[in-house]
Amino acid sequence: MSAPSSSSPPVDKDKLERVLATDCGSTTTKAILIEKVGGEWRQTWRGEAPTTVEAPFEDVTRGVLNGAQEVAELSGRSLVRDDGAGILRTNGDPTKGVSAYISTSSAGGGLQLVVGGVVLSMTAESAMRAALGAGAIVMDTFAANDRRKPFEQIERIRQLRPDMILLAGGIDGGTRKHVVALAEMLKAARPRTRLGGGFDLPIIYAGNQRVTDDIERILGEMCDLKVVPNVRPVMESENLGPARDKIHDLFMEHVMAQAPGYDKLMRWVDAPIMPTPGAVGLIMQTIARQRGINVLGVDIGGATTDVFSVFDGTFNRTVSANLGMSYSVSNVLAEAGLSNILRWVPFDIDEKGLRNRIGNKMIRPTTIPQTLEELKIEQAIAREALRLAFIQHKEFATDLKGVQQERTIADAFRQTGQDSLVKMQALDLIVGSGGVLSHAPRRVQSMRMMMDAYEPEWITEVAVDSIFMMPHLGVLSSIHEEAATEVFEKDCLIFLGTAIAATGEQKPTGPALRVQFRLPDGTGVDESIDSGRLRRWELSRDDEIEITLTPLQRRLDVGEGPGKARTAKVRGGVVGLVVDTRGRPIHLPDAAAERVRKLQEWVEALGEYGAGGQSRWAGQGAD
Amino acid sequence: MNLLILFAALLAPVLAATPATGLSVETPAYSDGLTLSLSWTAPDDAHSLILLRSDQGEAGPWHVAAGPWPGTKAEHQDKVTTDPTKTPPAAHYWYRLVSLDEDTAPPPEADGDDAAAAEQAYVAALLAGQPATAAVQGTPVASWLSASPGYLLLLALIVSVGGLMLWFTDRARKGHEMFIRRMPGIDAIEEGIGRATEMGKPVLYVPGIDELQDIQTIASMLILGQISRKVAEYQSDIVVSCCIPIVREVADEVVGSGYMLAGYPDAYNPKNVRFISSEQFAFTAGTNGIILREKPATHIFLGRFFAESLILAETGYVNRSVQIAGTAEATQLPFFVAACDYTLIGEELFAVSAYLSKDPRLVSSLKASDYVKVFVVVMLVVGTIAASFGSSFFIELFTISG
Known part of the structure; x- marks a missing residue:
């Protein structure tokens, strides 16, 4: 972006x-x-x-x-x-x-867009990617194949009242009739703006450029129509930049200008005000580009969970609108199922009790856990919210659809379809933010939550945003990229440590991984870790060690191929170095008593809740 | 009459032999209704035995049913007719067993009109000159079941498939989700239709070049119904290129129904369902012409293909179209795999309809047949191992006889 x-x-x-x-x-x-x-x-x-x-x-x-x-x-x-x-x-x-003043904004619900395209998984998805990348909340997506009748689409658009509409559809020289039909549907709906009735709703047209005249004829008089280059000029590639920039411009010109006091704020700032999620996405991309790494970021809030990823330079953002820790907590329960939440609770609790606690959290969204049990339950819910949002993100972050494939003979026998761009084995850094992660009483709890939800593979650094500074740094990166990166690394992120996990078919018992390294104080470590364990060593961010990982089962892989040893340089953090031999996917025992025993074993292995399970509530400092 | 005198003279020296005793005729267990079981006690002095059969009564006329056998033989399964469609079995049969000594001539091997007369002369001479048992009556009756393990296994498989289908259908109707593994080729069909919609180009569908009665063409027509419905929902166009006139007529109906079911009957253009030519390569050239002139965004080749497969797929590749192919014709699969984006291999072609429609009846039939296939594969592996170690149990289990 x-x-x-x-x-x-x-x-x-x-x-x-x-x-x-x-x-x-x-x-x-x-x-x-x-x-x-x-x-x-x-x-x-x-x-x-x-x-x-x-x-x-x-x-x-x-x-x-x-x-x-x-x-x-x-x-x-x-x-x-x-x-x-x-x-x-x-x-x-x-x-x-x-020297300069800059700002982001998500006040009043942020930037809310409706997007449209011809096919949901093609131009409509490209339009959605442009809108999400610009930091918008996509209220709804319309397409020729969205299974709604025109009158239903019209009714829905009338209800929504977005800040603006992004209309795409057709490649350049592609379909005309579908794009015209969408425009006529919009004309019939006569959508109104959210913030004020005094100006025309901005509609950005980023579709088939050969239909521009028709679109101007149909929509020109009823809205503030802006035509930008096609987000999908050919099936094989996207061009999201112009649409994103136009969204930012209109955000400033129309949305911000209408919000109370923003006209003054816009005069004060030295760089355009950015939507908060757009700024977070920008800093993620900057960091990924500057360090040459793949990054996964998450911001888990009360109502929504934003997931950002940059893999091989490709940025994706998704908003899981119904996954959050307070207003949406009951929806997490509905989507994940009680058993999935229960599997992370490290003590016996009856289902009714768990349901009641979750329900209470929903109707009193601003409360925070008062007891250790409540904290553990909240963190169990967070694991599922993070996991579900991540699944949605992986499904969205794929290669473009509708493109000619070059598949080999071997591919003919593959049962998987299009792969997600999110490849855990290539992931270098996970950044978590949001109250449940950034304000966990102990940092190691944040690390465990992210390790359980994302199941990082091979060698992955894990960090949290200390004070949700990423939006500020995102907008700073638009005027001084190096400064933003420097602050991001030194003050924004609290590096929790490095997570190490092997992939491949794993036996449930017996030695799984041999770990050899020398601690900074000169102490040598040479340990074989059994399957189903978590093992932690204290290691600070400033210390870089060389570690040798040797799979002790022939199908386990740590990045060099099944059964082959790997030597790599790793750094720690406030948690340190965590080796995870629980397998991928993580296996939890089915029997409740056995599961609780296993969870308690992991809790104790990492020292998550302190001695005797007592939490150290005093602040957010490092362990 | 001359022949009778001749045979009587030939048989005269053998009058010393004694007849067999205890001749009995029974309908065998699990009989097919064409066989009777005979048993007797062999005489000590007979060199050989010959069995006579009559379907008229104990007075004859008699025909040689079987033999001559060695004199020690004591039982026989007699097939009363070899071709029941031409010679249906009679209600009753009568048998006599004649004992012969070593000088007795074998039955004559005459052909044509003389054969019957020669046989009658031979039989008359036998009965006149050789010791024979009294006539014994037998009645062939077809049993309801055959004891052959092969038949029973077949029956068990048919019952199992039926039972599994009913069970799976019941489960599907009760809302249980049926897992069908992902088939990227089928998932890609909708993607291909979407691509065509975005590009404003049609989808090209070729249902193979075989006759309608071919199972692959039938499967292709079923799939065409689903695809045309989806195309109609996207308000896009589909061009069907046919090699057989009757296939074109059926495709016309199928595509029209697809548009109607999607709620867009007026959007259907019958001119898009085309008969090109019944000649294989004229058809291929015509279809290539469609590809190069109309530049469809997506090509779907599903059905029975022969040498034209690679020509069509190569032209499509050059056209930069997304191509999805599927055939059970093993010899053409490599060409499709090499030139197409996605290929449905063998039986996947027959699963498409169930996969696309999620119809409980189709899905349950697919699941049931899959389970039977798993059973057969397991039997093959176990049977191979058993046979390798000298056990014939599995071979006998699959033998169909009787």
């Missing part, structure tokens, strides 16, 4: 010394100060204040100023203009103000 076009004058990144970044969320506006300290970029101060989009204030800048003021007080530096009319700039005085 390219950076959106901006009406602000370009920022000279060489003159940047101090940047204030805010993220205007639905409830909280988070402000951080990023400064050059001793030649390196660091996040130094952080403040937050309630978002003030809604009545009685109805001015988002009030919350921004409050957040900035908190940062100013903590840092002892003036950041807000005396007249309260904006963020103070340095203007040659290094003791006050900032």
